[in-house]
Amino acid sequence: MLWVDHYRPRSLDDLHYHEGLSDRLRSLAASGDFPHMLFYGPSGAGKKTRIACTLKQLFGPGVEKLKIDQRVFLTPSRRKLDVNIVQSNFHIELTPSEVGNYDRVVIQEILKEIAQTQQVDLNAKQRFKVVVINEADSLSRDAQAALRRTMEKYMSNMRIILCANSTSRLIAPIKSRCLLMRVAAPNPAEMKAVLSYVASRAGAGSIPDEAADEIISDANGNMRKAILVFEALKMQTPDLSGPLSIAKPDWETYCHKVADMIVKEQTPQQVMEVRSKFYELLSHCIPPTIILKTVADRVVERADESLKADIMHWAAIYENRMRLGNKKIYHLEAWVVKVMSLYKHFLFDIDMTGFED
Numbered sequence: 001m002l003w004v005d006h007y008r009p010r011s012l013d014d015l016h017y018h019e020g021l022s023d024r025l026r027s028l029a030a031s032g033d034f035p036h037m038l039f040y041g042p043s044g045a046g047k048k049t050r051i052a053c054t055l056k057q058l059f060g061p062g063v064e065k066l067k068i069d070q071r072v073f074l075t076p077s078r079r080k081l082d083v084n085i086v087q088s089n090f091h092i093e094l095t096p097s098e099v100g101n102y103d104r105v106v107i108q109e110i111l112k113e114i115a116q117t118q119q120v121d122l123n124a125k126q127r128f129k130v131v132v133i134n135e136a137d138s139l140s141r142d143a144q145a146a147l148r149r150t151m152e153k154y155m156s157n158m159r160i161i162l163c164a165n166s167t168s169r170l171i172a173p174i175k176s177r178c179l180l181m182r183v184a185a186p187n188p189a190e191m192k193a194v195l196s197y198v199a200s201r202a203g204a205g206s207i208p209d210e211a212a213d214e215i216i217s218d219a220n221g222n223m224r225k226a227i228l229v230f231e232a233l234k235m236q237t238p239d240l241s242g243p244l245s246i247a248k249p250d251w252e253t254y255c256h257k258v259a260d261m262i263v264k265e266q267t268p269q270q271v272m273e274v275r276s277k278f279y280e281l282l283s284h285c286i287p288p289t290i291i292l293k294t295v296a297d298r299v300v301e302r303a304d305e306s307l308k309a310d311i312m313h314w315a316a317i318y319e320n321r322m323r324l325g326n327k328k329i330y331h332l333e334a335w336v337v338k339v340m341s342l343y344k345h346f347l348f349d350i351d352m353t354g355f356e357d
């Protein structure tokens with residue numbers, strides 16, 4: 001098992017950072033009046049770990065006995081949707097956004113089913129079951145509306161825990177029905193403490209300060225990434241001495257290549273080249289929003305100061321359109337064409353100024 005899973009905290013007492021948050025969760029679990037909750041924060045900050053620990057506090061170790069099911073749902077047009085569901089006797093966890101725009105069907109069916117079944121385990125500590133919904137911020141508007149209605153209706157025997165990166169794409173009625181829990185990224189000192197703990201538990205001795213600093217600055221607040229990189233480096237150079245080479249993931253290097261192409265040449269042929277690179281990235285399941293963000297960041301790094309704000313402005317607009325639409329490639333490509341046109345105008349203006357001089 002990877003260290004990141006093996007040494008993952010299992011109870012609220014084991015959690016390393018944000019102790020105030022752990023205390024609040026502990027008292028909420030004991031209060032007998034557990035609310036619907038929304039955990040939000042950046043990737044790898046520890047949201048899912050914290051949710052799992054809260055469930056354990058609520059229901060005891062039985063919640064760790066998990067069963068994985070694949071359920072089939074039927075859309076109104078009789079299309080079959082496969083959804084993976086993880087459940088224990090006390091909770092159920094799902095990612096409805098896996099099925100794109102049909103997420104409403106999944107939300108409605110699952111929630112109705114859970115809400116209408118009473119807790120049958122007489123020894124259960126709580127009378128309600130918990131439904132954990134991952135990637136809640138990717139839910140369609142329809143699914144969010146369905147969720148909102150269910151939250152009102154079935155409060156007596158069901159609680160919902162939403163997990164999201166940000167609250168901005170959730171509709172206000174959902175936010176107002178949940179207790180919001182912000183799980184911020186750990187700071188470098190907190191990350192260092194976790195890495196030292198993992199190193200000592202894994203029998204890997206202590207971690208040199210320079211190595212820890214390098215891993216932490218590369219991880220940028222993502223605890224999962226830090227532990228994964230630490231384990232990989234430990235396999236390569238067991239004593240972690242000398243300059244470390246933290247390899248960038250292939251998809252990131254590929255995105256940077258795309259950005260360099262946009263900056264280098266602005267022609268229809270180049271748009272076609274970029275398109276084929278986008279297809280390559282998408283076919284390797286890199287999320288389109290991540291592609292857009294990584295490419296845009298790199299283009300901005302290389303662009304003239306006067307263009308930076310416009311490039312980001314259009315990236316935000318096309319990201320929004322991408323979320324509304326189905327075909328992601330159109331919007332990625334439209335952004336590329338927009339940026340190329342901004343670039344061309346900029347270069348043309350420079351030429352003209354030179355000419356006037």
Ligand SMILES: Nc1ncnc2c1ncn2[C@@H]1O[C@H](COP(=O)(O)OP(=O)(O)OP(=O)(O)O)[C@@H](O)[C@H]1O
Nearest residue numbers: 004008015016017043044045046047048049223224
């Ligand atoms: N409080 C903590 N103390 C120690 N280690 C932690 C803590 N929180 C998280 N971790 C470590 O970080 C890893 C990633 O955490 P987790 O999967 O909970 O993040 P997440 O915020 O849900 O990420 P994502 O949004 O990308 O799914 C865990 O597997 C665990 O090893």
